[in-house]
Amino acid sequence: MGDIKSNEILFSYKKCLEIGLTKSIVTPLISLEEEELKRKLQENKKLIEVFRKCVNKVRAQLKKRYIFLLVDSEGYLLDVLCNRKIYKDITDLGIKRGTSFKEESCGTNAISLAMKLKQPIYLKPEEHYCDIFKQWYCIATPFHIDNQIVGYLDISIIEHNMADEMMGFIDLLVYKIANEYKREMDLESQEDLEKLTDKQIEIIKKCAKGYTELAISMELGLKPATVKYHKKEIIKKLQVKNFQQAIAKAIRLNLIN
Template sequence: MLYPHLDEETHVRSWLTIDDILPEQLDSWNHRFHTAALSEYGDNLIGFTSDPSFELLVQVARENLQDLSCYIPVPFFLILVDCSGVARHIQGPDNVLATLQGENIGIGTRFSMESFGINAISVAMETKMLVLLRGPEHTPKFFSQWTCICSPIQIDNEVWGYLDLSFSDKVVENFATALVSTITRNMAWSFKQKHPKIDKHTFLNKCDAYKLTNREKEVAFLWYYSMTRSQIAKTLHLSEDTVKTHIRNISCKANVRGRSCFREKFL
């Protein structure tokens, strides 16, 4: 049994805590962190390669979470990471974000077990479960004053990433875990509503019929999913003029006028 400390009360609740993890497993995680020879506060992957598919989820997160501050009366921060644990979106009050920046935590920070030790994100990545960690249970000293809850984001039974919500004060754990679960479910629902599913491999194969270049395929995939020229440019590290040129070439090769006509060819 992976979590032998689970008791009847744990079966009722829907999240893991550090008490549910085998001591041997905790030792193994700590060993992986200390032998990785990385900074205690994580490695920062400035200039990491952006995955166009995941960027669509980041866009949904920004839209769904922009008013979160209005509903949380205590200091907090939220981190969205991809499946490798790399932070792709961070938000919270300005003073909290400044504190994170002072700890070298930002977009590109990797929260994996090897890079950041035991934290809510890394434990959620290892277990694929909703996790709650209290301050002293974290490896990084910075988190000693924070309660952190992290959940996988599942879309069509596939994990796309992880969402962490951290509070500076003690929280009602039932409420906090329910809030994170609700946010991730809403993100998954919103993503599916805004972006009708199309398999990327199938999409790229269809692009071959129009003799699109590799770069045009990348632009076309994001364009299909309703990203603006500005958003595509930022995601692929291109200028807006270059994106505009690619879209013009895509439209010409596919013999379409506008995004809606282009999407019809792939439905």
């Protein structure tokens, strides 16, 4: 693992040099526009709530001033938990909701490497590319829900070495957050399913079997336009973006075999 990390750090440095990223940048270069940030925060509202709930339970037990960062699957910062003074300091560095932790934004960092390798990464200050993080000890690890990465948790500390026990601590914290998030999402999804009518359940089952809208309308004695209407209602009630996601959600909740 050490050789893999060392090689990835070198590859990352090379990429930063190739794109002309200056080590002395004072703030990350990429942040979300206000409207896009609002959309991201709304989409991840439940994950942010669970992150705050789980982290606040353990923060008081830690003597050192750790920074907890919640990042989405694309590397954008969703939330920060730390004491007020540190929060002001890192906000002055341009690290706030919507900040990107991709290499092209702020150079080699624990989150960008965790995104590449899809596994926990620990970085010391000297291993970061940009001066912004030259006093930061960071460990970042992905959240897996049903074998899908939904985000990353980073625990950092400035000017103090990372305590050895934090390596195991972050694994336990990620496990708690992931389990709590999955439980909350399953409860919410079950409530969404209960909003579906019997007719809509029949339609989603037949769509999952490959029936066309015309075939469904003939079998259920509905007009094709009515089938279209019900499909739109299903998407709305299940709070998904398209019908493929509606089917996937119904399968995950055992509505469809």
